[in-house]
Amino acid sequence: MNSNTFRMPAAVLLATGAVALLTAPPASATAGTPGGGGEGKAGAVVLRTGLDVGLLNKTVHVPMKATLNEVSAPATAEKTALTVTLDGVEGNKPVSVLNATVATSKATADKNAAAAEANLAKARVHVPGLPLLSLIEVEKVTSKAVCEAGKKPVASANVLGTVTALGKKVTLSAGGPTKVEVPGVGMVSMELSGTETTSGTAAAAALRLKVAVNPLNLNVAQVDGEIVLAEAHCESPKGPAPTTKAPERPGQPGQPDIKTQTGTGTGTGNGTGNGTGSATTGSGTGSGGTPDANLAETGGGSLTPFITGGALTLLALGGGALFLTRRGRAQ
Numbered sequence: 001m002n003s004n005t006f007r008m009p010a011a012v013l014l015a016t017g018a019v020a021l022l023t024a025p026p027a028s029a030t031a032g033t034p035g036g037g038g039e040g041k042a043g044a045v046v047l048r049t050g051l052d053v054g055l056l057n058k059t060v061h062v063p064m065k066a067t068l069n070e071v072s073a074p075a076t077a078e079k080t081a082l083t084v085t086l087d088g089v090e091g092n093k094p095v096s097v098l099n100a101t102v103a104t105s106k107a108t109a110d111k112n113a114a115a116a117e118a119n120l121a122k123a124r125v126h127v128p129g130l131p132l133l134s135l136i137e138v139e140k141v142t143s144k145a146v147c148e149a150g151k152k153p154v155a156s157a158n159v160l161g162t163v164t165a166l167g168k169k170v171t172l173s174a175g176g177p178t179k180v181e182v183p184g185v186g187m188v189s190m191e192l193s194g195t196e197t198t199s200g201t202a203a204a205a206a207l208r209l210k211v212a213v214n215p216l217n218l219n220v221a222q223v224d225g226e227i228v229l230a231e232a233h234c235e236s237p238k239g240p241a242p243t244t245k246a247p248e249r250p251g252q253p254g255q256p257d258i259k260t261q262t263g264t265g266t267g268t269g270n271g272t273g274n275g276t277g278s279a280t281t282g283s284g285t286g287s288g289g290t291p292d293a294n295l296a297e298t299g300g301g302s303l304t305p306f307i308t309g310g311a312l313t314l315l316a317l318g319g320g321a322l323f324l325t326r327r328g329r330a331q
Helices: 010-014 290-300 302-328
Strands: 002-008 041-055 059-067 077-079 081-086 095-099 102-108 113-125 136-148 154-165 168-172 178-182 185-197 201-213 218-235
Touching: 041 095, 041 136, 059 081, 059 095, 102 218, 113 201, 136 201, 154 185, 168 178
Parallel strands: 002 081, 041 113, 136 218, 154 201
Antiparallel strands: 041 059, 041 102, 041 218, 077 102, 081 095, 095 113, 102 113, 113 136, 113 218, 136 154, 154 168, 178 185, 185 201, 201 218
């Protein structure tokens, strides 16, 4: 099992002041210009803490900020344990904040799309002063955010299986926070599956915990703050969605190969109208003119007048010969 250990000397932490005790807010979707530089943006984190730890033997508060598997595209991370060491807390021994069988995060981004996801399974979260009692235990939590160019971003978050808070099994509700309070220990408020999208961004957090415990053990007087499990966010690439190029045909590249033919003609019909046009629309003059572009369909063509004239000549000659023959017989 991998482990990250963060050493936080109290003197250095106190210099930051008690006002900045909590970590930066979890990623949220904000309107704005999508995807600077033409590419999308994405990021994910499995766990983020922003806690204020009060000590019994001193009137001081020590902030505990830590993240597990935080990535920015393109990147992946897979670690299953996180420990934090705070001076004056639990005899300066590492505090096991998270243990899990699966703790992965992944983020990808290019000019077509940006996506991020975080997954956590069989996880137990602890806070200073409560080494034996889990703040929360979850079977599986996931978050995913996808931002494709030219499409509306989407975000999803899920909490699957049973959830146990401060040793009590709880049923989470999408209608609002679920609170668990244990006398002599404290209270934890859990908010389920938060997602947010705009025209160009998406963000999701599977579970948010607001913590207020007073263990009065191991030199810890109180712990207040927020913990976020499975967080993902993305920003759409700049520009329109990629289009599929039409296959090229003979003739002009990318255009249908249509050969235009023009001509004139006369005709009669039931309709009225005059016009000239291409082989597609036809052309003609007269009332309800028939387009001569369609003459090939009825046997007409450029040789038709000559054939007709020859036939008439032969007919005339035959008629004349018949007349002379009958006249000669009559005499």
